[in-house]
Amino acid sequence: xxxxxxxxxxxxxxxxxxxxxxxxxxxxxxxxxxxxxxxxxxxxxxxxxxxxxxxxxxxxxxxxxxxxxxxxxxxxxxxxxxxxxxxxxxxxxxxxxxxxxxxxxxxxxxxxxxxxxxxxxxxxxxxxxxxxxxxxxxxxxxxxxxxxxxxxxxxxxxxxxxxxxxxxxxxxxxxxxxxxxxxxxxxxxxxx
Numbered sequence: 001x002x003x004x005x006x007x008x009x010x011x012x013x014x015x016x017x018x019x020x021x022x023x024x025x026x027x028x029x030x031x032x033x034x035x036x037x038x039x040x041x042x043x044x045x046x047x048x049x050x051x052x053x054x055x056x057x058x059x060x061x062x063x064x065x066x067x068x069x070x071x072x073x074x075x076x077x078x079x080x081x082x083x084x085x086x087x088x089x090x091x092x093x094x095x096x097x098x099x100x101x102x103x104x105x106x107x108x109x110x111x112x113x114x115x116x117x118x119x120x121x122x123x124x125x126x127x128x129x130x131x132x133x134x135x136x137x138x139x140x141x142x143x144x145x146x147x148x149x150x151x152x153x154x155x156x157x158x159x160x161x162x163x164x165x166x167x168x169x170x171x172x173x174x175x176x177x178x179x180x181x182x183x184x185x186x187x188x189x190x191x192x
Contacts, residue, residue, distance in 0.1 A: 028045065028144065028145045028146065028147060028150075029045050029144045029145070029147035029149065029150060029151065029152040030044065030045055030046075030150040030151065031043065031044055031045060031150065031151045031152070032045060032048070032144070032152055032154060033113050033151050033152065033153045033154065034154045034156055035113075035153055035154065035155060035156060036155075036156035036157055039156075041060065042060075042151070043059070043060055043061050043064070044059060044060075044061075045141075045144045045145070047059045047060070047061045048061065048079060048140070048141065048144065049141050049145075051072060051075060051076050051079060052076050052079035052080050052139075052140075052141050054076075055072055055073050055076045056072065057072045057075070078140070079139065079140045079141055080139060080141070081139060081140075082134065082137040082138060082139040082142070083137065083138055083139075084136055084137050085131055085136060085137075085138065086136060087128065087131045087132055087136055090127065090128065090131060091128050094124045094127065094128065095124075099124075100120065103119075103120045103123050103124055104120055106119075106123055107119025107120045107122075107123055108155065108158050109154065109155050109158045109159050109162065110123065110152060110153070110154060110155075111123075111152075111153055111155075112148075112149040112151065112152065112153065113149070113151035113152070113153040114151070115149070116153070122147065122148050122149060125146070125147075125148050126143050126144075126146045126147040126148065127143065127146075129146035129148075130142040130143045130145070130146035133145070133146055
């Protein structure tokens, strides 16, 4: 293990801890901030949670759903879908090279608004804490409620690039599972 890799593995938990200590009142994402260049729009997580609980959209979220011609009930159902995963296994997996590569890929799309460099530890923390709080289940809402900063940025150009590369769910899974492995294969070849 290189000293740089070791420093990164030691620094990540400290950054997450620092995020929590620096802003003790902030325990969850308050806003999902969509950014593309100078364009910036925020949707309150409370509005997403309200939609998930009631099936009713409010605020800017109501406008977005109406303009995109989505059914609020369908969006509500998506927000409520949960995945059951063993917390200890996920925690260990996210600390592996494959887990780090996957988190790094996701952190190019989702990261704290004012701290893009800590996207990986923030994602790891939100996933693990969301699973812990949900007794081994996580949904979009529980993930957001576990996210360690108040504003979660969604990089629209990077999100669109992923969506264009993955025209189906199968291709999306392949994109996130194989692409990080390709990067690891390349770095392993460089080390040998």
